[in-house]
Amino acid sequence: MPQSVKLVSIATAVPPYGIEQRDVATAIRNGFSARYAGFERLFAVFERSGILKRYAVCPLEWYFEPLGWPERSQAYIEGGVQLFIDAATKALKNAGVRADEVDTVVTISSTGIATPSLDARASVRIGFRDDIERIPVFGLGCAGGVSGLSIASRLAQSRPGSVVLLVAIELCTLAFRLDVLTKANIVATALFGDGAAACVLRVGVTGLAEIEMSGQHIWPETLDIMGWTVDPQGFGVIFDRDIPPFAEANMAPALTNILARNNLEFEDIDRFAFHPGGAKVVQALERAFSLGYGTLDQERAILCEYGNMSAPTALFVLERIIQSGLPQRTLLTAMGPGFTVSCVSLKAVA
Numbered sequence: 001m002p003q004s005v006k007l008v009s010i011a012t013a014v015p016p017y018g019i020e021q022r023d024v025a026t027a028i029r030n031g032f033s034a035r036y037a038g039f040e041r042l043f044a045v046f047e048r049s050g051i052l053k054r055y056a057v058c059p060l061e062w063y064f065e066p067l068g069w070p071e072r073s074q075a076y077i078e079g080g081v082q083l084f085i086d087a088a089t090k091a092l093k094n095a096g097v098r099a100d101e102v103d104t105v106v107t108i109s110s111t112g113i114a115t116p117s118l119d120a121r122a123s124v125r126i127g128f129r130d131d132i133e134r135i136p137v138f139g140l141g142c143a144g145g146v147s148g149l150s151i152a153s154r155l156a157q158s159r160p161g162s163v164v165l166l167v168a169i170e171l172c173t174l175a176f177r178l179d180v181l182t183k184a185n186i187v188a189t190a191l192f193g194d195g196a197a198a199c200v201l202r203v204g205v206t207g208l209a210e211i212e213m214s215g216q217h218i219w220p221e222t223l224d225i226m227g228w229t230v231d232p233q234g235f236g237v238i239f240d241r242d243i244p245p246f247a248e249a250n251m252a253p254a255l256t257n258i259l260a261r262n263n264l265e266f267e268d269i270d271r272f273a274f275h276p277g278g279a280k281v282v283q284a285l286e287r288a289f290s291l292g293y294g295t296l297d298q299e300r301a302i303l304c305e306y307g308n309m310s311a312p313t314a315l316f317v318l319e320r321i322i323q324s325g326l327p328q329r330t331l332l333t334a335m336g337p338g339f340t341v342s343c344v345s346l347k348a349v350a
Contacts, residue, residue: 004211005153005157005201006208007199007200007210008095009091009092009207010208011199012198012315012319013195015082016055018054018055019054021046021053024189025047027063028189038183045187049191050282051190051193051304051307052305054306054307055195055307057174058075058174067234068234073114075171084119085125087169087197088126088198090198091165092198099126103159103164104134104152104159105119105135105165105166105167106135106165107135107168108167108168108169108311109137110141111171111174111235111310112174113138118169119136135151140337142335143275143311144311145275145312145313146333147334148166148168149199149211156201166199166200168196168198172188173192173193173194175188175235176189180236183239184238188237192307193309195316197312209349210346210347210348210349212262213345214343214344216258216341217255217257222339225238225246225337226337244278247281247285247288248285251289251335252266252289259331270328272285272296272333273299275299276303276308276317277308278303311334317332318330318332318346326348328348329345330345331345331346332345
């Protein structure tokens with residue numbers, strides 16, 4: 001019987017520029033109100049977002065300069081490499097593993113394009129071996145942290161004795177656009193922040209948790225819910241449908257089917273852990289799973305302190321849950337472009 005995969009360590013990192021939500025709101029009002037007739041009606045999203053602070057790879061004033069692909073790409077590469085090193089170094093230290101002992105690195109990122117990828121650019125500085133296997137993954141969006149955990153766990157399972165490092169990095173703020181006068185763009189400026197998370201996975205060792213199973217579900221005809229547009233200035237956010245009501249109506253049936261394929265039911269889950277896409281999304285998920293208001297406390301705390309960082313956010317939530325005491329079985333879940341949901345079940349290690 002195959003040995004179980006263990007989550008040996010988890011760590012998080014944020015870039016140096018902490019930005020208060022009130023300061024973002026003031027700056028965005030100055031930048032948009034005179035040019036966008038519907039701005040004042042949308043402005044309330046800054047107050048209702050549940051966010052007090054976020055972190056950004058560049059200072060706030062940088063985002064109001066003339067920016068195109070070259071400037072955004074340079075910021076993505078410089079900031080992304082440093083965040084990769086920061087998060088990975090912490091996770092390796094927590095696991096008691098040296099960088100030259102890592103056999104495989106899975107890098108999740110959808111907020112910039114870099115070839116060579118961020119892991120290659122960080123390789124010498126962090127101290128990876130020259131025969132490390134690199135697996136950069138693009139396009140998973142907010143589901144990336146959970147999907148990445150699933151990918152990394154299967155790689156660890158397939159190669160007993162190997163050390164697999166997962167790093168999820170998103171610099172969402174680089175998609176802030178002053179030239180796009182849309183509701184989706186205004187909402188994005190109110191929600192998104194930058195951050196990174198890293199995990200070490202192995203078999204045959206003790207750890208923080210056991211990876212029990214994973215699964216995904218994709219809904220047909222939903223490509224318009226979330227994603228990127230691409231133009232000469234950079235990425236532009238797509239929110240063409242209201243995500244909270246979609247989550248409330250569709251998440252529970254999807255997870256029911258995923259669990260059933262693994263001979264599990266909702267009653268077997270001690271803690272549902274979600275990617276907190278926004279305050280309304282968190283409320284919708286509590287209703288969808290018949291959880292009392294406030295049950296998703298760690299999700300709200302992460303959203304308040306960091307905003308929506310896309311892929312790493314669910315791993316920030318998982319880190320908090322582990323610090324407070326991991327229940328017997330936790331189902332970590334995130335939605336993302338596709339439109340899809342990804343989940344991983346983690347069991348407490350006795």
